[in-house]
Amino acid sequence: MSSQKRQDIHNSEIPLVCLSCEARHGGICGALEPSQLLELSKHTTRTAHERDKDLSVSQSDPDVFSNILGGVVKLMKIMPDGRQQIVGLQFAPDFLGRPFSDSSDLIAEAATDIRLCSFPKRVIEKILKETPEMEHRLHEQHMRELDEARDWMLTLGRKTAIEKVASFILMLVSHIDPEKGSEIADIEISLPLKRADIADYLGLTIETVSRQVTNLRKKGVIAINDRKSIIVVNKDRLETIANQGD
């Protein structure tokens, strides 16, 4: 990994706060030279937020972009009558915010307790103009988000309730542990979302989600510990269910 190499060489030049930061690998900060990191780090503030906190509006400083350091952020759309749909989940080290253009009527909310690393918008926008590689990283993130959104459109539009729930669990598996996908042993997953959020993600009601989770458990495909985590017992079967019901 080339960024790893650069890290070894220039370790001494990299700002302390950035040294162990995940965003410097997969995130957009990986595009920056040590000198740029240094400049950026001068304006950086690290913050923690509790679950359900609205990050788009009520963030202490509205003129700020952030990297996610830990936790899960949900992006939501809300209708006038209160119906809502989660349209994206973001994990570390995703970048939060859209430079140069107001993102549409989207609400960002902490789905779990989270940690952020925030920067003033103007600083990011300045560095972006100087560093095409950084826009490229952001572009890559947006393309990933687009692919995920489109996968989800298939799920929302064409899958049944049990297929949706199975797909959701598989999405978590792939996100939380991209490598262990092919392992034989059971996979334990901590659910970052509560039932109401899962329902809003899947376009279902919480009752239907609950029923289908039970359904999967009775089929022996998953097992349940406490309410916050599940164990994938049979991943192959889960994939079959996700794509063709049963």
Add this chain to the structure above:
Amino acid sequence: MSSQKRQDIHNSEIPLVCLSCEARHGGICGALEPSQLLELSKHTTRTAHERDKDLSVSQSDPDVFSNILGGVVKLMKIMPDGRQQIVGLQFAPDFLGRPFSDSSDLIAEAATDIRLCSFPKRVIEKILKETPEMEHRLHEQHMRELDEARDWMLTLGRKTAIEKVASFILMLVSHIDPEKGSEIADIEISLPLKRADIADYLGLTIETVSRQVTNLRKKGVIAINDRKSIIVVNKDRLETIANQGD
């Protein structure tokens, strides 16, 4: 408009094929200098394709990217058992294809008869590396697509059948004529999609689409000419229906 100005000054230098091309304004070619346009135009081929033609695989040359010059392209996902979902519609002057990374398991198909302007992948990728502004344009298109995808996720996940159909018609209005949005007179729209496509876009069956179109007609919100076009009689009412049913 600054690109307009440049056009006036450098008209003589711009390749003939590009002179009246829509992609040079809103499209990615707008990022290019006349000299780059000239180089690109040497490798350019214009083609026409009939409705339903698969553009992703069976395109004569698979190593090609394209600009859409006219017509509508649908991006689709298909499940093993044949269920399918349209996850994006692209209009002129959108760019078709994803440089540097294979786009996921997506099928691009002509929703209407279309015209394309195609280039070899390697030429595009070379120019992209030299011209950050071009990647920026592509990035902008992808952000628009992401916004549209997320709007659609709300529609797919949370709206009723009649709300979906109303939303679809409004989407067409905004796409086909972004300006006339606030006009008083009736808006006539030619439907670029047949019922089966609309159903695949909305996550419904063709029967339900048909019923809800009839429904909107009976409410006096739209009127119908031939089968290929509809007239929006009451846009405000249509928006109300799209967002809260009735």
Add this chain to the structure above:
DNA sequence: CGTCCTATTGAAATTCTTCAACACTCGTGG
């Protein structure tokens, strides 16, 4: 121990789909 929040389960109601029949349009060939 009681309260709030979250999750589960059951029964009735609703929406959408499925199945089936029919109508319209357009192009082709008799």
Add this chain to the structure above:
DNA sequence: CCACGAGTGTTGAAGAATTTCAATAGGACG
């Protein structure tokens, strides 16, 4: 010029899936 057939769209009635309403249960926390 008309008839035919394929492709497309409409309409009705029955069926299935999900939602809604309602009641209950489990945990966390003061």
